[in-house]
Amino acid sequence: MRTLVVFESMFGATEQIARAIAKGLDAEVVNVDDAPADLTGVDLLVVGGPTHVHGMSRATTRKSAADQGDQPTRSKTGVREWLGSLGPVPQGLPVAAFDTRIDKSRWLTGAASLGIAKLLRRRGCRLAAPAESFFVGTDPAGTGSAPGEPDRAQAWGVALGAAARRTVS
Numbered sequence: 001m002r003t004l005v006v007f008e009s010m011f012g013a014t015e016q017i018a019r020a021i022a023k024g025l026d027a028e029v030v031n032v033d034d035a036p037a038d039l040t041g042v043d044l045l046v047v048g049g050p051t052h053v054h055g056m057s058r059a060t061t062r063k064s065a066a067d068q069g070d071q072p073t074r075s076k077t078g079v080r081e082w083l084g085s086l087g088p089v090p091q092g093l094p095v096a097a098f099d100t101r102i103d104k105s106r107w108l109t110g111a112a113s114l115g116i117a118k119l120l121r122r123r124g125c126r127l128a129a130p131a132e133s134f135f136v137g138t139d140p141a142g143t144g145s146a147p148g149e150p151d152r153a154q155a156w157g158v159a160l161g162a163a164a165r166r167t168v169s
């Protein structure tokens with residue numbers, strides 16, 4: 001089973017979570033900047049990005065992130081743009097969405113994963129698991145996920161893989 005984890009990350013937290021999920025899934029992991037436009041041969045797709053202004057990033061919020069950090073951002077483009085640029089997607093492709101965000105009520109913070117899941121469904125994909133959030137510390141420009149989150153992400157990947165294998169031959 002070929003599993004692909006595509007991440008967008010400014011400061012590194014989402015990349016860290018993506019790599020932990022990929023470890024749990026035994027999957028390939030790729031920065032959205034280098035993600036393929038053709039998903040032929042992919043059996044399970046996982047897409048994640050940082051929550052910006054209650055949802056997926058936009059060029060303006062990525063610019064704002066770039067201006068906050070003292071290093072170049074990890075991704076230049078976003079999952080919104082990548083999903084919009086994809087060629088035909090295998091209909092019914094099992095997918096899952098995740099994000100990173102501040103550890104407060106989702107009602108207050110928003111969650112990019114909800115928008116990612118919506119775009120994936122619009123493209124004819126089938127959600128193999130509900131959208132999930134992983135948390136960063138209280139500093140929005142912090143460079144990593146909160147303690148314990150990579151382990152939780154790896155476990156989420158393991159569970160997602162088991163669920164997908166039950167439906168993918």
Ligand SMILES: Cc1cc2nc3c(=O)[nH]c(=O)nc-3n(C[C@H](O)[C@H](O)[C@H](O)COP(=O)(O)O)c2cc1C
Nearest residue numbers: 009010011012013014050052053054100101102109
């Ligand atoms: C421009 C900008 C807007 C943000 N807006 C939100 C937000 O609405 N809700 C939230 O929970 N976190 C927000 N954050 C914090 C990000 O979610 C956090 O920086 C991100 O998860 C870190 O992941 P990364 O290191 O992969 O970029 C924002 C960060 C930036 C830079």
